[in-house]
Amino acid sequence: MTDIPRRKMGHTDCALPELGFGAAAMGNLYAAIDDASAAATLDAALSAGFRYFDTAPHYGRGLSERRLGDSLRGRGDVIVSTKVGRLMEPDASIADDRERDGFHTAMPFRARYDYSYDGILRSLEHSLQRLGLARVDMLFVHDIGRVTHGEADARYREQLIAGGGFRALESLRDQGAISGFGLGVNEVEVCLDLMEATRFDVMLLAGRYTLLEQGALDALFPACEAASTSIVVGGPYNSGILATGSAAAGRYNYAPAPEPVLARVRALEAVAARHRVSLPAAALAFVLAHPLVASVIPGIADPQQVSDTMRLYAEPIPSAFWTDLRAEGLVRSDAPLPGERA
Numbered sequence: 001m002t003d004i005p006r007r008k009m010g011h012t013d014c015a016l017p018e019l020g021f022g023a024a025a026m027g028n029l030y031a032a033i034d035d036a037s038a039a040a041t042l043d044a045a046l047s048a049g050f051r052y053f054d055t056a057p058h059y060g061r062g063l064s065e066r067r068l069g070d071s072l073r074g075r076g077d078v079i080v081s082t083k084v085g086r087l088m089e090p091d092a093s094i095a096d097d098r099e100r101d102g103f104h105t106a107m108p109f110r111a112r113y114d115y116s117y118d119g120i121l122r123s124l125e126h127s128l129q130r131l132g133l134a135r136v137d138m139l140f141v142h143d144i145g146r147v148t149h150g151e152a153d154a155r156y157r158e159q160l161i162a163g164g165g166f167r168a169l170e171s172l173r174d175q176g177a178i179s180g181f182g183l184g185v186n187e188v189e190v191c192l193d194l195m196e197a198t199r200f201d202v203m204l205l206a207g208r209y210t211l212l213e214q215g216a217l218d219a220l221f222p223a224c225e226a227a228s229t230s231i232v233v234g235g236p237y238n239s240g241i242l243a244t245g246s247a248a249a250g251r252y253n254y255a256p257a258p259e260p261v262l263a264r265v266r267a268l269e270a271v272a273a274r275h276r277v278s279l280p281a282a283a284l285a286f287v288l289a290h291p292l293v294a295s296v297i298p299g300i301a302d303p304q305q306v307s308d309t310m311r312l313y314a315e316p317i318p319s320a321f322w323t324d325l326r327a328e329g330l331v332r333s334d335a336p337l338p339g340e341r342a
Contacts, residue, residue: 011180011228022299023059039070046072054297055081056086062109062130068131072131084169085143087119094106188208188215210286233295242283290336322338
């Protein structure tokens, strides 16, 4: 078992393991897995040293939370985060596990967005019941922003602000029911906008700070630093392409990777090949080099990916690799690199 170092999260007393487990696949993301396979994966993760697990009601319409809770129940040494903003309502018309919203699940529920005061509290209550846990450590407001909601985004933001959603989260934090809260999104602008409405402890930012993309350094990271808000990096492989590489039909932002992205991945691969570095190992190490990043949570689907992730996390990467990436303009000059962190 690997002892994964921990990093302090924002203003809180909570310290997150710098490598966590993204549990979307436990909700049958992209492909169905059975309960025994999911349990074997989570058992392998615990045995390997994972102690931070992130899930959401959206992941398989509650399936990920149910499976995660069954594996973690009774353990006092794990940190769990889940998300709010979607309520799962019964839907008797769902009778098979055909793909819906990316998940292959027969869980008979449909999602209804609700970011209001009551919606946040109900979402947490429902999640605790699905998990079978008395507490989760962190809550992330899930998928707020125009990418998800389009023209309805303003209405949902108002539920958070005028409708009391943030007030509910602040109350839960003040009471000690959770250690902290933030947004769980893949948009930078909504983070900046909503930082004006409340104090976030942590942002779960998916796919916007990676080896491929560092635009978050422009405004979001400086704002988070000023507010003492930590970052959890989701999607460190940009939903797949940095793990599968340019030769495979890799995903980028949950869709087939376009040619400009493939070209940039090929350039990264060329430098990695020169230094005998595995690109997904570099993807993990790169985001962890930033002092604001408290944890990175790659998605994991099976026991082999558990062991692969631990191997990638421990892989030594020569400093010359990072020097070459910067010299070739493949990472920004202001992006901290491994070995530079104070």
